[in-house]
Amino acid sequence: MKFNAKTTGLIAAGFCGLTLMAAISRADETPVPAEPSTPPTYQDVASIIANNCGYCHTGGADGLGGISFDTEAEVVANAALAYAAVDAGLMPYGDSEWRTTPDGIQLLAYLKSQIPADPAKPEAPQTPAAK
Numbered sequence: 504m505k506f507n508a509k510t511t512g513l514i515a516a517g518f519c520g521l522t523l524m525a526a527i528s529r530a531d532e533t534p535v536p537a538e539p540s541t542p543p544t545y546q547d548v549a550s551i552i553a554n555n556c557g558y559c560h561t562g563g564a565d566g567l568g569g570i571s572f573d574t575e576a577e578v579v580a581n582a583a584l585a586y587a588a589v590d591a592g593l594m595p596y597g598d599s600e601w602r603t604t605p606d607g608i609q610l611l612a613y614l615k616s617q618i619p620a621d622p623a624k625p626e627a628p629q630t631p632a633a634k
């Protein structure tokens with residue numbers, strides 16, 4: 504067979520396809536992402552919050568920074584603010600690395616799941632009512 508421009512092009516395309524497939528299958532083997540695929544429930548994170556946030560953020564408006572995480576309703580209502588504070592390494596107060604710990608990762612995943620959907624998109628799922 505003679506290697507004219509057309510066959511060379513086909514061979515090159517074939518190689519690209521193979522390389523791409525190899526890259527995709529390799530991507531499948533990458534380690535499990537740090538963030539759990541199903542968000543944790545409030546029950547999963549209640550003790551994490553109590554142990555790492557609750558002793559400063561308790562008593563409703565008397566909580567430090569005016570924020571309290573005594574109940575699920577309070578946590579859900581402040582989910583976006585809490586997510587931002589932990590993700591930025593500001594909370595727990597003075598512990599910028601906590602967000603990278605297993606507890607921190609789990610709490611961030613939970614808080615993210617509780618941030619209300621964009622009200623501009625009415626078809627988006629709504630935050631479940633507090634239990």
Ligand code: HEC
Nearest residue numbers: 555556557559560567568570581584585588589594595596
């Ligand atoms: C050692 C005490 C302490 C702990 C523990 C702590 N916080 Fe705080 N938090 C504070 C203080 C003090 C402020 C007020 C900071 C300020 O106004 O600058 C604050 C403020 C906040 C705010 C309000 C931020 C804002 O922009 O108004 C949020 C949200 C928050 N904390 C979330 C958390 C979460 C979530 C945790 C646990 C992962 C946590 N905090 C743990 C002391 C603490």
